[in-house]
Amino acid sequence: MGPDAPLVLENVLVGMADLFGVDGAALMLFDGQDRLRAIGASDDDGILLESAQESVGDGPAIASAACGDSVAINDLHAATPLGFPHVAAHAMPVRAVLSVPLIEGSELIGVLDFYARIGRDWDCAEVETGSRLGELMVIVLQVLAESRTDSFPFGQV
Numbered sequence: 001m002g003p004d005a006p007l008v009l010e011n012v013l014v015g016m017a018d019l020f021g022v023d024g025a026a027l028m029l030f031d032g033q034d035r036l037r038a039i040g041a042s043d044d045d046g047i048l049l050e051s052a053q054e055s056v057g058d059g060p061a062i063a064s065a066a067c068g069d070s071v072a073i074n075d076l077h078a079a080t081p082l083g084f085p086h087v088a089a090h091a092m093p094v095r096a097v098l099s100v101p102l103i104e105g106s107e108l109i110g111v112l113d114f115y116a117r118i119g120r121d122w123d124c125a126e127v128e129t130g131s132r133l134g135e136l137m138v139i140v141l142q143v144l145a146e147s148r149t150d151s152f153p154f155g156q157v
Contacts, residue, residue, distance in 0.1 A: 005144050006040065012140050013042040016133050020126075022098075022114045026050045027137065028061050029102075029110035036065055036111060045093045049115060052090035059087040061111040064099035068108060070131060071099045072122035096120035098127065100134040104142070112137050 009027070017025040026046030028036040038050035053059030064071040075095055076088040088094070096116040102109050112134045122130075 005148070008144065009040045009140070010042065012137070013040060013046070016112075016137070017042045017114065020114055020129060020133060022120075023094075023117045024115050025133075026113045026115070027110065028053070028113070029141075030065075030108070036061060039110070045091070045117070046113070046115065049087075049091040049094045049097070049113060052087045056087050056090065059084045060097040060099040061113050064101050064111045065108060068101055068103075070101070070127050071097075072127055073097045073099075074121050075119040093117050096122070098122050098130045100127075100130045102134050102138050102141075104138050109138070109141070 013025040013027060017023065024042040024046040026041035026049055027039045028050055029039050031037045036054065038047065038054050041047045041050060049059075050061070053061050060071045060073045060076075073083055073096060076083050076091070076097055077085055077095065079085060094115045095118050098114045100112050100114075102112055112130070114130055114133075
C-alpha cells in the first residue's frame, strides 16, 4: 500500500459522511485476535467514538459485529439498551450512531460507523443507505489492500 493510504481512507470517510448528510464516519476493523480496532475517522469526534468503543469493549459497533446486522442508536447517552452511556461518556460530542457491518465474501471484517452530534431517528432508508456505503467501503479496502506493501496498517482485509 502506498504511503497515502491513510489519507485516502480519511478522504473516503469524509466523503461518505458528506454524501450521507451526517457529521462523520469512522471505521473499525478486526485485528488478528478477532478484536475490533479503531482504524480511522473523518474527524476527531469519530476517533473518540471508536477509541471509546475499543477501550470499553462495548458500543454500537461492537453490537453490530456481534449480531452481524446494522445497529441504529438514536441517542448514545440514553440508558441501556437504547443507548451506550458508558461509551458516550468518552465520546461526548457524538449523540446518534448508525453502525453497519462490513462483509467481504461471507466474512465479517469490521464495522463502519456514521454519527451525528445531535439525537437522530434513523429511518429504514437511512439504514439501507448506510449498508450500501458499507459495501462501498469494503471495495475501497480491497483496492487499498491490493496496492499494499508489506506494512498494511489496516489489519487483515
